[in-house]
Amino acid sequence: MRILHTSDWHIGRTFHGNSTMDALAEVLDALTAQVRENDVDVVIVAGDVFDSATPAGPAYTLLGDALVALHETGARVIVTSGNHDSAARLGFQARLLRDGIHVLTDPLSIGTPVTLADDDGPVHFYGIPYLEPAIVRQHWSGTELRTQAQTLAHAMDLVRAGMREHTGRSVAIAHCFAAGVDATIGLEREVRQGGLDVVPLSVFDGPDYVALGHIHGRQQVSERVRYSGAPLHYSFGEQHKPRGSWLVDLDASGLAAVEWIDLPVPRRLVTLTGTLDEILSADNVAAHADDWVFAVYTDALAQTEPMRRLREHFPHCAMVQHQPSVDADRVERSYAERLRGAVTDTERIDAFLEHVRGGHGPSERESELIREVLDDRVRAEALV
Structure with missing residues (x-):
């Protein structure tokens, strides 16, 4: 069975005040083409489908168009909710969706898999929606659930119980911050400090593959546990990170191969550093006029209307920051x-x-x- 693992679409998010809807639609069209070209059997969307618990109408339209397009390739689609989604809103129409599109948002159904089959037998998909301990602990009385680690551990116990009941290959889907993630990879905005939300890697023992969401950069935590990251760059801190999806192959015995497939970047992101005149040089303008630009100008004094001057040459300049260069030989005086x-x-x-x-x-x-x-x-x- 061939699986495409994607996540963190964040439909409706803006980029420094600019809509990303058209860019995301372009990327999701490319993703659909990849599903068709690679004969993908199942597409996984591991949470944060929307950027808001109350998405605007066009966000629903884009999601509907994307799900229909993916379904028309012949692939099955499995979607879980993330911390940005409203599980109730995302799951409201789950029963009304056409056969082959599964939206998993109910914590009480974690141990009940979506079962699909190929020539080698069944593959059981266990969807774990984003679990806020304070909200879901009411469902599992007698179990201490104060942190994400405790909550995900309990959820994975339910998955493993389901695996004992449903023999065959298995895939788990979750939305969390797993231990071992490279901190330089695009972290979600709400990742907390102090380690309370860090989930030990051992929690995910058992399934043949674990598709994670929540981290916006590609990440291989282990051979079986991976993040696909977001399909778009949503911050300048992500500008050097590739965008794409994991193509996962399962054979009769389990995980057989995992391959990365790049997605197109509709508009590149670049950080330009130097004096304002250096940033506005002809070479820079020729190379980056069509890019999203973050300008860090190092003039000793703040310049007049730097954003206006920059946008005359870089129409997509999104950020400007004054960061004077430091003279190491200058003695600081109070x-x-x-x-x-x-x-x-x-x-x-x-x-x-x-x-x-x-x-x-x-x-x-x-x-x-x-x-x-x-x-x-x-x-x-x-x-x-």
Whole structure:
């Protein structure tokens, strides 16, 4: 059986205020083409289908179009809910969906698999929706469920109980933060600090393959446990990470092979660093005019209207940040030390500007303006 593992579509998410709907539709069309070209039997979407618990109408339209297109390839589709989804809303129409599309959002059904078969026999798919301990502990009284680790461990116990009852190959689907994930891979926005949400890898023992969602970058936690990541780049921190899906083959004995398939990137992301003039160089403009741009300009002083200037050349500039370059040879002095030798008002203003500008005092034009303001004050005081 051939399985395509994808996750974290985040339908409806914006990118620095810009809609991603058209870009995601393009990528999901490409994913559907890959399903057809590779004779995929089952497509898994491991949570965070939507970016919001209350998605807007167009988000439902895009999801419906994508599910119908995938179904028309002949593949079965299995979808679980993530922490961004409303399980109730996502699962509301599950019974109304056409045969071959399964939306798994009910915690009480974790131990009951979706069973599909090939020439080698049955394959049992166990969908674990995102489980918030405070919400789902009511379903399993007598079990301590205070952390994601405890909650996922209990869920996987239910999966293993189902595996004992339903013999054959098995695949588990979950949405969580597994131990061993590379912290430089695109982490979800809500991943908590302190380790409370980290799920030990041993929790996932048993199934032939575990398809995880929640991490936005491709990740192989073990040979059997993997994250596919998001199909789009949703932050500049992800810009160097590939986008795609895992193509998983099961043979008669279990996991046979796993291959990565790249997805197209509708618009590249790039971070440009240098002085504003360097960023706006002809070479940069020629190379990146069509990219999403994050400009980090290193001029000593903040520039006037940098975003306007950047967007004149980079229409898709999404972020700008002033990050002055640091002079390692410059000795830091406190504001009090700078003021110590200042006698006149002009010197005090110069000392202040040097302090707040990292050692850079007023420009020649600014010095002229300072003198004019101080002279006006002196004249005004003389008239009183």
